[in-house]
Amino acid sequence: MEQYEPDRLSPPQLAAMRRSLTSGRGALTRRSLLRATGAGALAVGSLATLSACGIPAAKREGGAPASDDHSASEKEINFSNWTEYMDVSDDEKHRPTLEAFTRRTGIRVKYTEDINDNVEFFGKIKPQLAAGQDTGRDLMILTDWLAARLINFGWAQKLDATRLPHAYANLADQFRSPDWDPGRAYTYPWTGIPTVIAYNTKATGGRKVDSVTQLLDDPALKGRVGFLSEMRDSIGMTLLDMGKAPEKVTDADYDAAIGRLQKGVDKKQIRRFTGNDYISDLDKGDLAACVAWGGDITQLQSDNPHVKYAIPAAGYMTSTDNMLIPAKARHQANAERLMDYYYELPVAAKLAAYINYVCPVEGVRAELTKIDPKLAANTLILPDSEMAAKSHAFRSLSSKEETAYEAKFAKLIGA
Structure with missing residues (x-):
C-alpha cells in the first residue's frame, strides 16, 4: 500500500x-x-x-x-x-x-x-x-x-x-x-473493533464531545446525536457512563441503560440509531456527535480534519x-x-x-511504521497502554439472555 x-x-x-x-x-x-x-x-x-x-x-x-x-x-x-x-x-x-x-x-x-x-x-x-x-x-x-x-x-x-x-x-x-x-x-x-465517541468540530462549534452524558444531556447537541444499532456497543457505552461494568452486566443494569437511552429518544436528543451509515452524516455535520467504530473514524479523518474522536474517561467498548x-x-x-x-x-x-x-x-509497531508512520501512531489501530486499560468487553450472554436483551433493544430503536 x-x-x-x-x-x-x-x-x-x-x-x-x-x-x-x-x-x-x-x-x-x-x-x-x-x-x-x-x-x-x-x-x-x-x-x-x-x-x-x-x-x-x-x-x-x-x-x-x-x-x-x-x-x-x-x-x-x-x-x-x-x-x-x-x-x-x-x-x-x-x-x-x-x-x-x-x-x-x-x-x-x-x-x-x-x-x-x-x-x-x-x-x-x-x-x-x-x-x-x-x-x-x-x-x-x-x-x-x-x-x-x-x-x-x-x-x-x-x-x-x-x-x-x-x-x-x-x-x-x-x-x-x-x-x-x-x-x-x-x-x-x-x-x-473499538467503539468510541466521534464528533465533527465544525458542527459542535469547536467543542469536544467525550462522554455519553454529553451525548444524552447536552442541549446544544439535541437532534444531532447518533448511537449504534449494535446492542453491545450502544448499551455497553451507556453502562460504562453509568459506572457499570459491561463485563458483569445484570438484568437490572441492562434495563437501566435501556431506560436512559429511551429518555434520549423521547426528548429527541438522539437523532437515530445506525449501522455504518452514520459516516456520511458525521462527515457532513448532520450528526454533531455519535457513538462510532474506530476503523471508520481513521478513514474519515484522512479526508475531513473536522472529524475527531474521544475515549471517554469511563472507558470504551471493544469487540x-x-x-x-x-x-x-x-x-x-x-x-x-x-x-x-x-x-x-x-x-x-x-x-x-x-x-x-x-x-x-x-510488537507490530516497528513494521507498521515502515509502511506508514501515521498509521503506527494511531491509537485506534495500535492502542497504547493507557487506552488498552480503558477497554471493556460485553460479557457472554446465554441464549435466553441474548433473545431478551436484543428484543428490548429492538423495541428501543424501533426495529
Missing part, C-alpha cells in the same frame, strides 16, 4: 474509503438491528432459533469431535471472510499477503467474501453444523458473540497450539482470555472478529498454518495498514 501525506490519500486508499461508505465491510456488516431494512426483527428472531431445533444450550466439553484432516494430501484452505477485510493490491487484482502465503507453503487459499452479517451467515452454515457435516469451509471470521455460540454448541475445532507459535507469542494481552474462549483454545482475533475453524473442516492443519501466518509481524502490519482496525498483534 502506498504511503500518504497528511492532506492526500493514495488512489487505493480513496477507493477503499469510498467502498466503506457505500458497500463492503463498512456499510454491510454491522446492521443486525438497523430499522431501515427491518433487519432488527430478523436478528432477534434468528437469535431465538439458536437454542431451538435440538441445539444444546450448554457448552460441550472438549469442543467438536476431531475431524479427519486431509491437509497433508490436499494443499488447500477454504476461507470465508467479510468484505474489505483483506489487503489488496493497488489495481485490486491481487491479495498480496494471501499470495505470499501460497508461494511460501504451496497451500492454495480459496478466499470468499461471503459474510455480510453474522446472523445471515449463521443461517447458511447452521444446517450442516447441526447435522454434523462439513460446511465446506476451513476457516471463518466471526464476531465474538457468534464465535462463542459455535464453541458452546460444540461446532468449533479445538486448536493445536503447537502449530500456532507466532499467534501464541504475539497475541496482545488485552485479547488473550475472553470469558467465552479462555486462553484462546478455539479462536484467535483477526482484528479488534473482536475472530478466526475459527468449524467442526468437520477438512484442512485444519492448513488453516492453523494460515492463522499463525497472520501473527507474523510483517504480515500483521500489512493487514492492519489496509483494514485500519485494531491490530491484535503485539
Whole structure:
C-alpha cells in the first residue's frame, strides 16, 4: 500500500474509503438491528432459533469431535471472510499477503467474501453444523458473540497450539482470555473493533464531545446525536457512563441503560440509531456527535480534519472478529498454518495498514511504521497502554439472555 501525506490519500486508499461508505465491510456488516431494512426483527428472531431445533444450550466439553484432516494430501484452505477485510493490491487484482502465503507453503487459499452479517451467515452454515457435516469451509471470521455460540454448541475445532507459535507469542494481552474462549483454545482475533465517541468540530462549534452524558444531556447537541444499532456497543457505552461494568452486566443494569437511552429518544436528543451509515452524516455535520467504530473514524479523518474522536474517561467498548475453524473442516492443519501466518509481524502490519482496525498483534509497531508512520501512531489501530486499560468487553450472554436483551433493544430503536 502506498504511503500518504497528511492532506492526500493514495488512489487505493480513496477507493477503499469510498467502498466503506457505500458497500463492503463498512456499510454491510454491522446492521443486525438497523430499522431501515427491518433487519432488527430478523436478528432477534434468528437469535431465538439458536437454542431451538435440538441445539444444546450448554457448552460441550472438549469442543467438536476431531475431524479427519486431509491437509497433508490436499494443499488447500477454504476461507470465508467479510468484505474489505483483506489487503489488496493497488489495481485490486491481487491479495498480496494471501499470495505470499501460497508461494511460501504451496497451500492454495480459496478466499470468499461471503459474510455480510453474522446472523445471515449463521443461517447458511447452521444446517450442516447441526447435522454434523462439513460446511465446506476451513476457516471463518466471526464476531465474538457468534464465535462463542459455535464453541458452546460444540461446532468449533479445538486448536493445536503447537502449530500456532507466532499467534501464541504475539497475541496482545488485552485479547488473550475472553470469558467465552479462555486462553484462546478455539479462536484467535483477526482484528479488534473499538467503539468510541466521534464528533465533527465544525458542527459542535469547536467543542469536544467525550462522554455519553454529553451525548444524552447536552442541549446544544439535541437532534444531532447518533448511537449504534449494535446492542453491545450502544448499551455497553451507556453502562460504562453509568459506572457499570459491561463485563458483569445484570438484568437490572441492562434495563437501566435501556431506560436512559429511551429518555434520549423521547426528548429527541438522539437523532437515530445506525449501522455504518452514520459516516456520511458525521462527515457532513448532520450528526454533531455519535457513538462510532474506530476503523471508520481513521478513514474519515484522512479526508475531513473536522472529524475527531474521544475515549471517554469511563472507558470504551471493544469487540473482536475472530478466526475459527468449524467442526468437520477438512484442512485444519492448513488453516492453523494460515492463522499463525497472520501473527507474523510483517504480515500483521500489512493487514492492519489496509483494514485500519485494531491490530491484535503485539510488537507490530516497528513494521507498521515502515509502511506508514501515521498509521503506527494511531491509537485506534495500535492502542497504547493507557487506552488498552480503558477497554471493556460485553460479557457472554446465554441464549435466553441474548433473545431478551436484543428484543428490548429492538423495541428501543424501533426495529
